[in-house]
Amino acid sequence: MSEVMISVQHLRKEFQLSHSGASSLKTMLLWWKKRSIEQFVALEDVSFEVRRGESVALVGRNGAGKSTLLSLMARVYKPTSGTVTVNARVAPLLELGAGFHPDLTGLENILFNGVILGLTRAQVRERTPDIIAFAELEHHIDAPVRTYSSGMLARLGFSIAVHVDAEILVVDEVLAVGDFAFEQKCYSRLEEFRAEGGTIFSVSHNPAAVKRVAERCIWLKRGVVIADGPVSEVLPRYQADQD
Amino acid sequence: MRTELKELWRFRELLFSMVEREIRIRYKNSFFGFFWSLLNPLVTIAVMTVVFKFILDNPMESFSSYILAAYLPYMFFQLAILDSAQSVIASLPVVKKVYFPREILPLASLISNFIHLLLALMVFFVYRLVLWAIFRGPAPFTSSILLLPIVLLIQLALTVGVGFIVSALNTFYEDVKYITAVVLYLLFFVCPIMYFSETVAAASIVKKYPWIYAAYHLNPIAMLCTAYRNVLVPSRPVYVKGAYVDPIPLDWGMLGFTGVLSLVVLVGGYAMFNRMKWRFVERP
Numbered sequence: 001m002s003e004v005m006i007s008v009q010h011l012r013k014e015f016q017l018s019h020s021g022a023s024s025l026k027t028m029l030l031w032w033k034k035r036s037i038e039q040f041v042a043l044e045d046v047s048f049e050v051r052r053g054e055s056v057a058l059v060g061r062n063g064a065g066k067s068t069l070l071s072l073m074a075r076v077y078k079p080t081s082g083t084v085t086v087n088a089r090v091a092p093l094l095e096l097g098a099g100f101h102p103d104l105t106g107l108e109n110i111l112f113n114g115v116i117l118g119l120t121r122a123q124v125r126e127r128t129p130d131i132i133a134f135a136e137l138e139h140h141i142d143a144p145v146r147t148y149s150s151g152m153l154a155r156l157g158f159s160i161a162v163h164v165d166a167e168i169l170v171v172d173e174v175l176a177v178g179d180f181a182f183e184q185k186c187y188s189r190l191e192e193f194r195a196e197g198g199t200i201f202s203v204s205h206n207p208a209a210v211k212r213v214a215e216r217c218i219w220l221k222r223g224v225v226i227a228d229g230p231v232s233e234v235l236p237r238y239q240a241d242q243d
Numbered sequence: 244m245r246t247e248l249k250e251l252w253r254f255r256e257l258l259f260s261m262v263e264r265e266i267r268i269r270y271k272n273s274f275f276g277f278f279w280s281l282l283n284p285l286v287t288i289a290v291m292t293v294v295f296k297f298i299l300d301n302p303m304e305s306f307s308s309y310i311l312a313a314y315l316p317y318m319f320f321q322l323a324i325l326d327s328a329q330s331v332i333a334s335l336p337v338v339k340k341v342y343f344p345r346e347i348l349p350l351a352s353l354i355s356n357f358i359h360l361l362l363a364l365m366v367f368f369v370y371r372l373v374l375w376a377i378f379r380g381p382a383p384f385t386s387s388i389l390l391l392p393i394v395l396l397i398q399l400a401l402t403v404g405v406g407f408i409v410s411a412l413n414t415f416y417e418d419v420k421y422i423t424a425v426v427l428y429l430l431f432f433v434c435p436i437m438y439f440s441e442t443v444a445a446a447s448i449v450k451k452y453p454w455i456y457a458a459y460h461l462n463p464i465a466m467l468c469t470a471y472r473n474v475l476v477p478s479r480p481v482y483v484k485g486a487y488v489d490p491i492p493l494d495w496g497m498l499g500f501t502g503v504l505s506l507v508v509l510v511g512g513y514a515m516f517n518r519m520k521w522r523f524v525e526r527p
Contacts, residue, residue: 116343
């Protein structure tokens with residue numbers, strides 16, 4: 001068996017739900033008046049391992065805990081208990097424009113995002129032509145990204161993520177944007193990435209996309225892993241589940 | 244704290260490019276661009292000179308230089324704290340998606356403001372040299388200028404420490420930035436910026452209770468303003484209440500106390516930030 005890239009052991013994540021909404025000094029000072037903080041368990045005893053070269057898709061309905069799990073893998077959250085170990089560099093496909101600053105040009109944003117994802121500035125500069133070419137943004141790269149369409153932002157985000165030499169690519173439903181031709185290009189780039197030994201961890205609502213990208217599927221329901229196995233087994237069970 | 248610092252060092256490239264980005268963004272959509280950084284202190288110098296020389300009619304030679312020597316560092320303190328208060332909140336979308344040491348966000352605001360202070364000081368030196376060359380006044384600065392790095396370091400430590408505290412708290416309670424703005428506005432009058440520490444010493448209440456002078460300088464910002472004035476411009480008799488009084492030399496004990504206090508604020512602020520930073524993404 002090849003080496004373990006992602007190891008998740010007995011992972012549990014709780015959140016504090018606040019119903020008052022506004023976070024201000026007032027709510028802190030008036031805590032005795034309206035103490036509506038609730039515990040909410042987003043993930044409960046989740047364990048799995050992902051090995052080098054695997055492509056795993058995470059499925060589950062809204063609120064099942066998929067994004068929480070991705071955030072824990074990205075070290076954005078700290079687990080309440082249990083461990084998440086990621087033994088390689090991860091490139092998250094940033095949500096549309098999440099890492100982009102609207103006033104900076106595409107070029108400046110490439111530099112900044114590449115550095116956030118772990119490259120040095122010299123490395124990013126070296127790769128910039130490839131990133132621009134893949135995103136097909138040669139004519140717009142010097143314009144501020146606030147002028148970009150959502151498709152252009154998605155292309156730029158995807159292009160940066162696949163050019164940072166990550167060993168694990170985390171894909172969070174981003175492929176749904178962009179036109180058909182670019183979607184095909186993304187899929188073939190993902191296949192290339194896998195052929196080079198890359199690991200993919202994706203989240204999707206689209207069964208066709210899951211079948212196309214992944215061979216293993218983890219089904220998450222209300223924070224608990226219901227099934228973990230080949231796509232051909234798990235996906236039909238998930239689709240049949242009406243609850 | 245050691246592991247946190249190591250992690251910060253590992254991400255130094257990100258810090259550099261964030262500072263670069265902050266400096267770029269500031270004047271991104273303006274015609275003069277980066278020159279605004281130089282234009283700001285220039286305009287301030289011009290207005291202050293006109294006001295003090297021709298309206299207040301202060302007889303002290305190049306009085307505006309003495310005001311600016313404390314005013315420019317105070318402006319850095321104020322802008323850096325207000326900028327860093329916003330820094331984490333403004334970048335929350337990225338913070339929620341990618342991991343990087345969160346202290347990079349306030350640090351980038353603080354460092355880019357510090358670079359602006361250094362630029363402003365350069366403009367100030369040029370102004371002093373021009374005054375000296377044209378009007379043949381006394382020497383623009385004395386050997387005490389060599390102490391400037393020490394004063395700058397103390398102020399940087401204090402500002403970074405306060406910036407950590409304010410940015411961590413403001414991420415949870417956005418009232419903090421309004422409180423901070425009011426405190427900074429009031430602090431401006433409580434510190435010897437538009438007046439001198441000699442003015443404080445000559446006040447009748449201080450004459451009656453001399454300990455007030457020391458107590459006044461327990462405020463680290465007040466002490467820093469006094470220290471900046473001591474190192475940036477030659478000490479000269481100060482015009483107070485219609486007469487000249489002798490300048491008070493720099494009190495090393497007081498400056499040492501301010502240095503220690505600033506270091507405590509820096510370490511304490513960083514520890515506090517590190518304790519709170521994991522909850523930024525989970526804020527209610």
